[in-house]
Amino acid sequence: MQEWINNKMLPVVMKFANNKIVSSMKNGLIYTMPLTIVGSLFMLLSNFPVPAVSNYFMKTGWTLWFSQVTGATYDIMSLVAVFAIAYQWVKEDGFDGLPAGILGLVAYVITLDPTKPLIDKGSQKVLGTVTGVIDKTWSGGQGMIAAIIIGALVGWAYSFFLKRDIRIKLPEQVPANVSGAFTALIPAAVIITSAFAVYIFFNAAFHMTMVSAIYKVIQTPLQGMTDNAAGFFAYIFLISFLWFFGIHGAVVVGGILGPIVTASTLENVKIFQQGGQAALEAHGHIFIEPLLSQFATVSGSGFTIGLVIYMLFFGKSAIFKQLGRLAIGPALFNINEPILFGVPIVLNPLLAIPFIVTPLVTGMLTYAAVALHFLPVLSGVQVPWTTPVLFSGLIVGGSQGWKFMLWQVLLIVISCAIWFPFARIQDRQNLLQEQGKA
Known part of the structure; x- marks a missing residue:
């Protein structure tokens, strides 16, 4: 039994656990932990368990102020996740992960719908459309699986270019921070253009975004299986x-x-x-x-x-x-x-x-x-x-x-x-x- 575990089962499980996708996802999502803990504290304050204190916070406006922190932590979790996963992927490949994290964030935002309907709260009628927005519907929990997929793809693509030395090279006399920026130029152009193409494709073909499609086709069924x-x-x-x-x-x-x-x-x-x-x-x-x-x-x-x-x-x-x-x-x-x-x-x-x-x-x-x-x-x-x-x-x-x-x-x-x-x-x-x- 022990021999079978050591020679057969354990290598398979450990190989899977150390898979680049699983490793980057696991280690990347750790960066969201401080946000969830601190955000939970402020959510607890905005819904304080003692009615007298809760009513006081509501009357004095503190509840709204506490909610500002909750919205700035929980409601941007997918943005943090896509950055962290792309960053972690490239870091584990031995390169500077910061440019990849930034590109992951940019790619994710590109795939979002920049418009949102303006709805009258009373009649629920659509009054118009607001443009140039980042919809928190998709920057929080509903965009989590899309963030993982995009973060992993961006991390893989960025490492692909650097491993093959496909980059703009500058003389050694150029400061490291300047040459580093040019190193990311070619992968950035390809990644951003690809994200733009994906946005156009989903918008034209399905009248939806890639993020909302992933939520509908992948995340919702997966949540249904576990929930x-x-x-x-x-x-x-x-x-x-x-x-x-x-x-x-x-x-x-x-x-x-x-x-x-x-x-x-x-x-x-x-x-x-x-x-x-x-x-x-x-x-x-x-x-x-x-x-x-x-x-x-x-x-x-x-x-x-x-x-x-x-x-x-x-x-x-x-x-x-x-x-x-x-x-x-x-x-x-x-x-x-x-x-x-x-x-x-x-x-x-x-x-x-x-x-x-x-x-x-x-x-x-x-x-x-x-x-x-x-x-x-x-x-x-x-x-x-x-x-x-x-x-x-x-x-x-x-x-x-x-x-x-x-x-x-x-x-x-x-x-x-x-x-x-x-x-x-x-x-x-x-x-x-x-x-x-x-």
């Missing part, structure tokens, strides 16, 4: 299943499907901004990033806080006692590598059962609670993945954060109930080995 109970179940299962073999499941699965979940999260933010919680309940996505990170995988993949609690308070073997003391601190901040490889859970058939089952149970229970309106649909507020449990539930739940905090307490109890029987068996085996009886 349901089966998709959520599969996402959680794959993370734990890959971790059993020592493969970072969150990185691999997140690298492939993460952008789809991110797009759903951003759409929930937009829905909440426009229509509040009522609109979220009617049109929001249940499976968004906080549902996974703060309720299915609290304390890390496998929802291992139950195992850590057993080791800390009930462990009898020396290794469990020691690991319990060492692991409780990281576990509170959702870091569980010490027990994944220390117990170990990796390649341990006994502990693989609760490791896979626990997040499926906690995740699907949370999904069902939201679907049945026992818990509200999450608005898209995000916290750093290291935010301690209970605090994370209080924050991501917004005005009803107390419900999610209490729900996390229940999930921890469930984690203990599932983990304890298996932990007890493993503890006995460890104790027998330590006593030399195994």
